[in-house]
Amino acid sequence: MSYTFDFTPVINGFPTLLLGCIGTLWLALSGMTLAIVIGIGGVVLRDSHIKPLRWLVIAFVELIRNTPFLVQIYFIFFALPFMGIRLNPTPTAIIALGVNGGAYAIEIIRGGVQSINKGQLEAGRALGLRKGQVFRLIVLKPALRAIFPSLASQFILLTLTTSIASAVAAYELTSVAKLIENESFRSFEVYGTITIMYLVMSWMMMNFLNFMSRRYLSYPVK
Amino acid sequence: MSTSASSPAAAAIAPMIAMEGVEKWYGTFKALTDINLTVRPGEKIVLCGPSGSGKSTLIRCINHLETYEKGRIVVDGVLLDNNPKTIDVVRREVGMVFQQFNLFPHLTVLQNCTLAPMRSRGLARDAAEATARRLLGRVKILDQADKYPAQLSGGQQQRVAIARALCMEPKAMLFDEPTSALDPEMVKEVLDTMIGLAKDGMTMICVTHEMGFARQVADRVIFMSEGAIVEEGPPAEFFQNPRHQRTKKFLGEILPRY
Numbered sequence: 001m002s003y004t005f006d007f008t009p010v011i012n013g014f015p016t017l018l019l020g021c022i023g024t025l026w027l028a029l030s031g032m033t034l035a036i037v038i039g040i041g042g043v044v045l046r047d048s049h050i051k052p053l054r055w056l057v058i059a060f061v062e063l064i065r066n067t068p069f070l071v072q073i074y075f076i077f078f079a080l081p082f083m084g085i086r087l088n089p090t091p092t093a094i095i096a097l098g099v100n101g102g103a104y105a106i107e108i109i110r111g112g113v114q115s116i117n118k119g120q121l122e123a124g125r126a127l128g129l130r131k132g133q134v135f136r137l138i139v140l141k142p143a144l145r146a147i148f149p150s151l152a153s154q155f156i157l158l159t160l161t162t163s164i165a166s167a168v169a170a171y172e173l174t175s176v177a178k179l180i181e182n183e184s185f186r187s188f189e190v191y192g193t194i195t196i197m198y199l200v201m202s203w204m205m206m207n208f209l210n211f212m213s214r215r216y217l218s219y220p221v222k
Numbered sequence: 223m224s225t226s227a228s229s230p231a232a233a234a235i236a237p238m239i240a241m242e243g244v245e246k247w248y249g250t251f252k253a254l255t256d257i258n259l260t261v262r263p264g265e266k267i268v269l270c271g272p273s274g275s276g277k278s279t280l281i282r283c284i285n286h287l288e289t290y291e292k293g294r295i296v297v298d299g300v301l302l303d304n305n306p307k308t309i310d311v312v313r314r315e316v317g318m319v320f321q322q323f324n325l326f327p328h329l330t331v332l333q334n335c336t337l338a339p340m341r342s343r344g345l346a347r348d349a350a351e352a353t354a355r356r357l358l359g360r361v362k363i364l365d366q367a368d369k370y371p372a373q374l375s376g377g378q379q380q381r382v383a384i385a386r387a388l389c390m391e392p393k394a395m396l397f398d399e400p401t402s403a404l405d406p407e408m409v410k411e412v413l414d415t416m417i418g419l420a421k422d423g424m425t426m427i428c429v430t431h432e433m434g435f436a437r438q439v440a441d442r443v444i445f446m447s448e449g450a451i452v453e454e455g456p457p458a459e460f461f462q463n464p465r466h467q468r469t470k471k472f473l474g475e476i477l478p479r480y
Contacts, residue, residue: 123324127338
């Protein structure tokens with residue numbers, strides 16, 4: 001072990017690495033938002049009385065959960081242009097993360113919806129609320145509350161998965177780190193540093209999610 | 223919406239709820255057999271019978287929480303068919319109180335009471351809250367308006383559930399074993415609330431085993447067995463001289479407890 005540590009490239013590149021962190025957090029938060037929308041929308045369609053819609057959602061979930069994320073992001077970035085859909089790296093990454101996270105979110109949120117006592121639905125219906133209102137006003141919040149820990153760990157995973165977006169050169173921490181490493185060959189210093197940065201970001205994200213849960217999903221239970 | 227007759231006198235005797243030849247099946251099991259029941263405005267009915275006799279199913283048909291296969295149900299002049307619009311009209315006119323309260327856990331007591339008036343009747347928040355506070359006062363629980371259901375006792379929760387149903391200003395109320403899930407010491411506060419409601423002239427159908435309540439409040443007691451109405455009559459007559467063997471047996475099993 002005669003390796004001499006040299007953090008100069010990391011120190012010089014630190015502002016760039018911090019910008020990379022912001023890129024990563026941006027991808028993660030945008031991806032999560034999209035995933036929530038897809039998750040909730042998917043659950044509504046998944047349990048709708050229109051059979052083809054239900055099948056469509058099942059097929060979507062199976063497709064996404066049984067194929068690699070890298071292939072999904074390559075598909076959007078390299079294959080869709082042949083269909084006339086051309087997206088920049090960052091939108092590509094956000095859509096890939098959102099669609100992938102959304103497929104998992106559908107299954108998780110659906111579990112929460114199914115855990116809601118049937119009496120809640122009946123009480124809502126008996127008060128003259130329509131089916132959609134019952135879902136939105138009565139079922140959704142307790143359902144999300146019930147599955148929050150699973151959803152949160154899925155979203156931490158999504159945060160870490162943003163690094164795969166470096167494969168299409170989206171602006172995020174791993175891409176930035178690669179550039180610095182390519183110029184300096186200081187692999188250990190660079191990847192060691194961003195490992196810690198990812199750890200800190202995961203921790204921040206967990207705190208953020210817990211805060212959101214306390215703010216929007218909390219109420220007293222027995 | 224009502225098919226009210228031209229003369230006030232005729233309107234006065236038009237039934238609030240009419241069930242004619244109603245039958246319901248769960249697959250091959252016949253849950254309700256030829257149910258004929260007419261409830262006048264302001265009338266109080268107590269439904270009793272052994273478990274599985276179809277009491278709950280019967281009242282759940284009235285607000286279409288259960289479908290029925292044969293016969294017809296008319297609520298306040300509205301024929302209850304499978305049309306979602308008609309169903310919603312009827313549900314806004316008929317309040318229901320459940321055995322398990324079914325309060326919405328994520329909403330405060332006040333929000334539980336204003337949700338449907340605002341979202342289903344389209345009331346403004348101020349008006350909905352004013353009505354809710356008035357009715358929470360009536361069930362003597364106004365001081366808990368900002369608490370969440372989990373912070374209340376069972377009896378308090380059930381009184382909130384009654385207030386919540388009343389906030390829709392229903393023309394009739396259905397009670398599905400409202401005291402069965404309560405600890406004994408909380409039964410009275412809920413029954414007292416129901417007695418008050420009855421005195422104010424609400425049309426009520428109550429599925430309950432509280433025979434003291436039936437004696438005090440009911441205009442008619444109806445006994446069901448195996449999905450059919452076996453016997454009915456004013457409480458005095460019903461309890462003194464039950465005619466059917468099954469009624470006698472049921473009362474014999476249930477009355478010594480009281």
